[in-house]
Amino acid sequence: MSYTVDFKNVSTVGLQSSPVADALAGLRANEARYFMNKYKHEFTVVPASDSKETLDYVNRILKEERGIEFAAKPLQTARLQVENIDWTFVFYEDGLGVNVLYTVDDPKKRAVGFKLSQGMEVPKELEEKKFKFARQKSSLAGTIRGTFFVIKGEY
Numbered sequence: 328m329s330y331t332v333d334f335k336n337v338s339t340v341g342l343q344s345s346p347v348a349d350a351l352a353g354l355r356a357n358e359a360r361y362f363m364n365k366y367k368h369e370f371t372v373v374p375a376s377d378s379k380e381t382l383d384y385v386n387r388i389l390k391e392e393r394g395i396e397f398a399a400k401p402l403q404t405a406r407l408q409v410e411n412i413d414w415t416f417v418f419y420e421d422g423l424g425v426n427v428l429y430t431v432d433d434p435k436k437r438a439v440g441f442k443l444s445q446g447m448e449v450p451k452e453l454e455e456k457k458f459k460f461a462r463q464k465s466s467l468a469g470t471i472r473g474t475f476f477v478i479k480g481e482y
Contacts, residue, residue, distance in 0.1 A: 332372060333359070334467060337467060341402060345444075346420075346446075347421075350468060353445075354467075355403075355418055355424070358426075371407075372403040375402055384415060392439070392478055397423070401418070412431070413431060414427070423441065423447065434481070438477050441474050460473060
């Protein structure tokens with residue numbers, strides 16, 4: 328069942344099994360606020376168990392671009408197109424949020440972003456790749472650590 332994320336009343340709906348459920352819910356709400364403020368677009372998630380195609384898409388990009396395969400269980404996904412950008416999100420049980428920004432008409436603006444919920448450690452899959460993380464303060468999510476890489480292939 329889909330869930331439209333409310334960034335005014337943050338809820339852990341669908342994320343309860345995460346050890347950092349409150350922080351992950353804040354991270355998800357932070358994304359929802361971004362889409363509402365920038366694009367006037369609601370942010371709706373679905374259970375990962377109902378979104379095999381979305382997970383396959385993200386997993387393919389991660390594996391082919393950087394050899395990354397996460398051990399953490401995916402809990403929810405979101406997929407939307409706003410203007411000329413296809414956005415795909417996966418929220419994992421350990422508190423990780425992955426997003427794929429893929430412009431449909433500009434191969435120079437395609438990237439994968441990783442955001443770590445407050446309270447989670449850097450996943451070993453990213454630690455091994457030596458990513459550098461920047462910090463961002465969020466009233467909804469506390470301190471978010473994030474990093475990204477540019478997508479070189481076509482997906």
